Amino acid sequence: MTNVRVTYDGEANAAYVYLNHPEVRQRVAHTYPCDPAAVGGMINLDFDKDGRLVGIEVLDAGTKLPQYLLDAAERLDT
Structure with a gap:
C-alpha cells in the first residue's frame, strides 16, 4: 500500500492531498478548479x-473528506 501525505488546516477547513513521491518536490504548473x-x-x-x-x-x-482521513492528516493549524 502506498502512503499519501495529507495536510489539514482546521481553521481554514482546507486539506491538501499530495500525490507525488514524498522525497520529490514538484512544482505546480497548472491548477484546474472543479466546478463548485x-x-x-x-x-x-x-x-x-x-x-x-x-x-x-x-x-x-x-x-468533503472522510473524518478518518482528516484525523490522520498532518495538522497545519496547531
Whole structure:
C-alpha cells in the first residue's frame, strides 16, 4: 500500500492531498478548479509541467473528506 501525505488546516477547513513521491518536490504548473456547483464545494486539481496530477486541494474539507482521513492528516493549524 502506498502512503499519501495529507495536510489539514482546521481553521481554514482546507486539506491538501499530495500525490507525488514524498522525497520529490514538484512544482505546480497548472491548477484546474472543479466546478463548485457540480461537486458541492471547491476542489482544485494541481498538475505538473508534464500534465501529471500532483495534488488535490479540498476546501470545506470537513464535509468533503472522510473524518478518518482528516484525523490522520498532518495538522497545519496547531
